Amino acid sequence: MSSPIQEILKSMTPLAPEIIVIAGGLLVLILDFFTDKQYKGYLGWFSLGCLSLAAVASHGMVGTTSSVFSGTFLIDPFSTYFKFVFYSACGLGILVSINYLKDENIYRGEYYALMLFATSGMMLMASAGDLITLYLGLELMALSIYVLAGFMRGSNRSNEAAIKYLLLGAFSSGIMLYGMSLLYGITGTTNLGAILQFLHTADLANPVLMLAMIMLVVSFGFKVAAAPFHMWVPDVYEGAPTSVTAFMSAGPKVAGFAVLLRVFLYALQPLHGQSTAILAGLAVLTMAVGNIMALSQTNIKRMLAYSSIAHAGYALVGLAAGGPDGAASVMLYVCIYALMNMGAFGVVIMLRKAGERGEDISDFAGLGKTNKTAAFLMLIFMFSLTGIPPTAGFIGKFYIFQSAVQSGLVWLAVVGVLLSSISAYFYLRVIMVMYMKEPVGSFEISRAPSLALALAVSASFVLYIGILPSQLLDFAKASIAGLM
């Protein structure tokens, strides 16, 4: 017989990745005291080290399934897959930040700690087997990001972004809690597995159940920036420090989809007939609003904000499709989206050197002449966001729409591809400005090695997955095991 302490320790091993990330964040806070201002960048590299360590720990768990804390925390292929996406998003987010923070003169060590805390929140969300755990992770993530959004204390826009995000975030959390409490009222449990068990035998026509489901859709819709709950996105994305925007557009959105998948395709699976209609409608609206509003943007961060709304719409198509392929397609898509979007923001950060440069699309004029590498990378990311082969963006969209066709939602796929061809117009406008306009004035761009590394990683990923997607695809398909 082992002692209770040993029992607890044993149950802690599956938590190793989370513990590493949180401990890393705490260590960063402590180390921050002893680090001189010019060396703060090393805290970023230290955080990257923590993430790699956590990735190693997660790597050992690939394909395994276990649960701790009486089923409230699950380690299954599904959550492990998402953890890798979070590591990549956070890692890239740190890489694009290191130099940016110096340029903006906002380099304080808490920044990296908050990134790590936000990441641990996402990991908790992906692993949540219980509504309470889910909410805990969500708030851990959201609180960290509220602070990050307002990290430029001297800037009005940054403060505005933080306040807006906080207010609307709190509002949506309220709705979520209301939905969860209704669900608890009906099912008598907060455990996702138990909810599923209950719904198998329950009366699904119960209007309170519908209400609970709709509230969950609304609040998660807020988190992933689905229309009509997207109003905060452009302002927050524009106002927040660009490095935070990059991270925000990738991490929380992916985490939101992890939760959506877990809740709607697992716990509320018996309700799929009803939720499909809602999710499909939401998808159409989101794709339409994102793509159409992006057409008229002149600020690249706002444009990418609307584009991120549109991409949430594509992922919702996969969610509406449901089934193993629908789930796997969402998983593949959000991973690809996170990396290509980080890449695009990386180029935006690269252009930010002095003052406001790099935020207007017209600032890209002539980049194809003055800085060929940066322009070429942006070209890859823009074509990938459009979904043109041979880039990863095409593979992602292909799988999403294919799973919609498979589920008989051909109309949704048709609407989706048509709305996505609208997006060609605004993505190509960036390329047009870069390659087909003459440069205005001389160009000075950031040549930080950390940023270059981030761009190299995301660009090679986008091309590699575009040409040889099998590995990632198989990994995503294998990872739905815990879900279905």
Add this chain to the structure above:
Amino acid sequence: MLELIPNQLGYPLLSLLIFIPVIGSFILLFVRNAAAVRWIAVGVAAIDLALCLPLLTGFDTTTANMQFGENLPWITAWGINYKLGVDGISVLFVALSALLTVISIMVSWTAIQDRVREFMIALLFLEAAMIGVFTSLDLFLFYIFWEAMLIPMYLLIGIWGGPNRLYAAIKFFLYTLVGSVLMLIAIMSIYFAAGKTFDVLAIMNHQFTYAFQMLAFAAFFAAFAVKVPMFPVHTWLPDAHVEAPTAGSIILAGILIKMGAYGFLRFSLPFFPDAALAWTPAIMVLSVIAIIYGAYMAFAQTDFKKLIAYSSVSHMGFVTLGIFALNSQGLEGGILQMLNHGVSTGALFLAVGVIYERTHTRVIAEYGGIAARVPVYATFLLIITFSSIGLPGTNGFIGEFAILLGAFLHFKPYAVIASLGIILGAGYMLWLYQRVALGKITNPHNEHLADMNLREVAAALPLVVLVFFIGLYPNAAFQMVHVSASNLLQHVNAKVQHVPAMAQAVGSLLGK
């Protein structure tokens, strides 16, 4: 049932054809000197062209099966293979792509001075994608190449094009993209309907339901009709042609717009024969409209390039007319005419490029009587004009003759109206030639016009040779096409289950 004959050459010929340009463009990334870039680019394209020799000589004209086959698993989770092969329908276009790429690089030698390296990379990338389109035997692979082609073409028009290039480039991109994504949905639906496969040869043997065929045919039609371009979705073509650099126009007219017709032959007809029959009257009418309308518009043009662009609309009308006549004359004539149009329109755009480089104008009225100053050029233009008109002895005659014969057998009024198009074609082309080359020199700027130099002659010569070779000995081309074309017809006839009410009505009306 068609089969894939594995490649016996000992080296993957089709893959080499696709990837040598890709490797070439990677090499170009590290070359800074513009002269070196040009030589490397033309060298790479020439190697690709040389590889077409074993392709053409090793091609077995007695079988309709897919030759030089390659088949490797690619994305196993979706059952996607890297499957390549050529038959009589595609083999000539692979060779034509390689030839026109070399010519495009040669005509851009001095015309492109800005960002030469990027230009050549785009051209080589484009070549790879074009050959990929013609050799893919997996729908997913095909779609990858089909869409990937948009990237370099968009950049070619948008970066190196004329004054209104931005508009033309995005218009080209959006038109083709919207058509293509609808085809993508159809491809996905086929995947599930045909039992989870993207294999073109397997899908050919699958019998789809009538309703499915009608919808899927419409979606494929959206993609191919834009590409051809058929009336009324042709409006991107004049814009794109006028603004594109010479090389872009040559590729666009020579290869890209053939892909629409190729798509009909490779996918639409064998996959959905019932739908094709049902759609035939509409397509034939649209083809006839395109023939007359394109010719009519060509008369009204004052811009040399725009005139040729509209003549392309008219000529491609003949191609679709021939294909959907659905008899051997029409089909083989259509395929041959695709080749002919690639040769002669490619040459015409080359001619425009040559004169534009000297005069910096494409307005026809700015020329006049230049034959006296540039006899070689005038001769070249005359030969191509005749080829475009379809004078006996040149390539144009054979194709149009066969198409009209096919259309006549199918439904006589089509042939009668379409032959008006030939007369109109002779009209606008000869009038063009007269205004450009004959008479006295009207524009004093042209007094000291320089004739074609050796490089330009070298670029034009292969096309002139092809004009006469196909014109005088059409059998060489027909032989390549014949077995595959008749196999396609047999396949379509064997698979047809519904005879659409419309066709029955027309048939009984004619007493067939």
